[in-house]
Amino acid sequence: MSANKDRLALIEHLSSIGGEHSDDLRETLDRVALAIATGMEAEVCSLYLFDPQRERIVLRATVGLDRESVGKVSMRLSEGLVGLVLEKDEPVCVPDAISHPRYKYFPETGEERFHTFLGVPVHDGRKKPLGVLVAQTLERRKFSKNEILLLNTAANQVAQILSHFRLRQSLATKEQERLEYKRRMIEANRQLKDYEKVGGKTRHAPPAKIRRPRLAGLSASPGFAQGSAHVVGTFLSSVDRHQKSRDPKAEAKRFEEALARSLAELATLRVRMEPLMPESDLKIFDGHRMILEDEEFIGRIRETIANGYTAESALFRVIEELSASMLAVADNYLRERATDFRDVGHRVLRHLRQEEKRAPFSKPTIIVAEELTLSQLTMVSHDKLAGIALQSGGVTSHAAILARAFEIPTVVGVEHLMESVVEGDQLVLDGNAGVVYVNPGSEIERDYVSLSRRYEAFKRELIEEGNAPTATRDGHRVMMLANIALLADIHLALRYGAEGVGLLRSEFSFLTYEDFPDETQQLALYSKMLEALGKRPVTIRTLDIGADKYPPYMRVPREDNPFLGWRSIRISLEMSGLFKVQLRAILRAAAKHDVRIMFPMISSLEELRRAKELLAESQAELFKEGLEHNPNIEVGIMVEVPSAVWLAPRLAREVDFFSVGTNDLIQYLLAADRNNPKVAHLYEALHPAVISAIAEVVNVARAADKEVCLCGEMASDPLATLLLVGMGLDELSLSPLFIPVVRKVIREVDYQTARLIARETLQMASVQEIKGYLVERYRDLGLINLVEMYR
Ligand code: PEP
Ligand code: MG
DSSP: OHHHHHHHHHHHHHHHHHHTOOSOHHHHHHHHHHHHHHHHTOSEEEEEEEETTTTEEEEEEEESSOGGGTTTOEEETTSHHHHHHHHHTSOEEESSGGGSTTOOOOGGGTGGGOOEEEEEEEEOTTSOEEEEEEEEESSOOOOOHHHHHHHHHHHHHHHHHHHHHHHHHHHHHHHHHHHHHHHHHHHHHHHHHHHHHTTTOSSSOOOTTOOOOEEEOEEEEOSEEEEEEEEEOOGGGGSOTTOBOSOHHHHHHHHHHHHHHHHHHHHHHHHHHTTTSOHHHHHHHHHHHHHHTOHHHHHHHHHHHHTTBOHHHHHHHHHHHHHHHHHTSOOHHHHHHHHHHHHHHHHHHHHHTTOOSOOOOSSOEEEEESOOOHHHHHHSOOTTEEEEEESSOOTTSHHHHHHHHTTOOEEESOTTHHHHOOTTOEEEEETTTTEEEESOOHHHHHHHHHHHHHHHHHHHHHHHHTTOOOBOTTOOBOEEEEEEOSHHHHHHHHHTTOSSEEEEETHHHHHTSSSOOOHHHHHHHHHHHHHHTTTOOEEEEOOOOBTTBOOTTOOOOOOSOGGGSSOTHHHHHHTHHHHHHHHHHHHHHTTSSOEEEEESSOOSHHHHHHHHHHHHHHHHHHHHHTOOOOTTOEEEEEEOSHHHHHTHHHHHTTOSEEEEOHHHHHHHHHTOOTTOGGGTTTOOTTOHHHHHHHHHHHHHHHHTTOEEEEOSGGGGOHHHHHHHHHHTOOEEEEOGGGHHHHHHHHHTSOHHHHHHHHHHHTTOOOHHHHHHHHHHHHHHTTOHHHHHHHO
């Protein structure tokens, strides 16, 4: 009991030393040694650390031995009792050390007076030995089991302190590297500008090693933009957390006023955004309001103000504490809550600083930010806002959704963005390809101006052409359908003339809820989407979660191979209750609209049959409950697993249509992860095996008189268009942005030409051969420019 108490007291003491995060390792280790010596009632406590480069164990801290010997005394692994501890990798306890055969005397330590030696190994988290912790006493005695345990526990604490210290050091090094990278970028840009100023009239060669920074990200909202960078900082961090006030009452009043203004602003914003965002996304405003009405949160800020801090400082301190504890938990939901708290903090801070209205930008501007919260985006003036580039954030982040709704070209997930861009830099942003150029120089700027003009002309041309059905020159029809995920995508689909939706990725809406949406919520969501699409046919794909798409509220075990794991239809069939909720909602929404249902990732007939069984059960239930629904809904599957290609003739008998999902099919056929840049060169749509698989599925579907569509990204690649059409694909479903170019390619040729291209391509054996051939054919047909614009 008392040993336990001692242990606890020592651990607590050591944790508090570790928790101070001092930058002075030597001083920290000395304090650790003193705490252990005191806690163990030993005259000596020393820490020896293993230096792998020198292969020696070095004395790094001590209480009791001569401090001058620290850093100087060292031994090989095969030397001394300390070496023996590491060699045996277990505690070594010797009551009379001097007479032990492994005893090695170091005169500089003055250790001859100490008789008993107890050493325990110090390991890192992966059980790799880091060093040895030693206690020594003047009197000859045996250390008890409890004392050995105590020193072992202390050794674990020491390992933690060392690992935290190393982590901090490596972060500091990374920060150094980041600053160095930024410095080099700025210097390179400066040199580049100087070089361009002289416009080639100089006799100097272009400065060496200049890289025109081209930063790759993800396209979140299409279009091109050019303008000067406005870097939006995380301005909460600009607050001085220690700032005290002289008049807490006045601070409290300022805070209450800012709070009231923030609440009023949220209410107005909600109303303003209502037509642009689905109900689920609008909830974010309610969530923020709830934070501002949370007694505990607001109470803590009021209390901190009463304790003498300024309103800004109090706000910052409370948010910092809350988000630190939320971020410490490996839980997506809490992490996102931390973002919400910071977002709310920005809003209140802005009102405290009376920065409600930002001056509109005077010239075309591209906002650059680490992340852009909803409040920051709704705050900036949209006049002259040409584009948005974000370092973090996904395509489905709220900022991306809103950017699409406002049609602001946006690129997200841009690596190194914040290091590479400074205020006022000239940027070119390509929202189609997901690329940002920093001070690219006149050549690229010119290219982009012309690309942007062509792009705009293209869009105009499309509008002028109207929504005439897409067909080859000789009248062969191809349905152009859109892939959509969220309500905000629909207006793009309509704008670019989609004839319907070939793939509604229903899981994306699920990611924006706080829990699985119930039947009523789903029915409302699907109905809203279907209404926006009018009479156009829509294929709703049932939940395709898992792998890289998990709703934050869903707990899933970590998997070694998530793409080969518990995902998609496998989850739906196992969580059949949830699945039926979705099926019922789709069936009900289909009562008044032209809707087909599609199951993702089908790999066997059993899966298809079970899914259809659950669909039939849902229909029967709705019928019994007298709820209006579509009893004859068409059912199809995604063909995206190789087994489904092999089973296609049998699957075709039990479905109404196929939709080839090349995104997954390619990765499974070629064993190349679709998200891994290291194998990106192997992930190839124009691979002969992929093309043969598609041809096989199309042939089977046509022989069985079933419809077949292709809805992977391959459908957006104009270079693949003629091949796909020639193979007999009469429906393509693609990102709306690419509809104009693919449509244009189709309209420029005869069906026979496409057939010939497909026939010849199917004979080829390598990617290189196929690509070379297609490029040549497109050149002959005068279509190569179109392809280059989008690739
Ligand atoms: C596909 O795999 O091709 C597909 C369209 O589905 P997703 O990209 O959603 O997996
Ligand atoms: Mg897929």
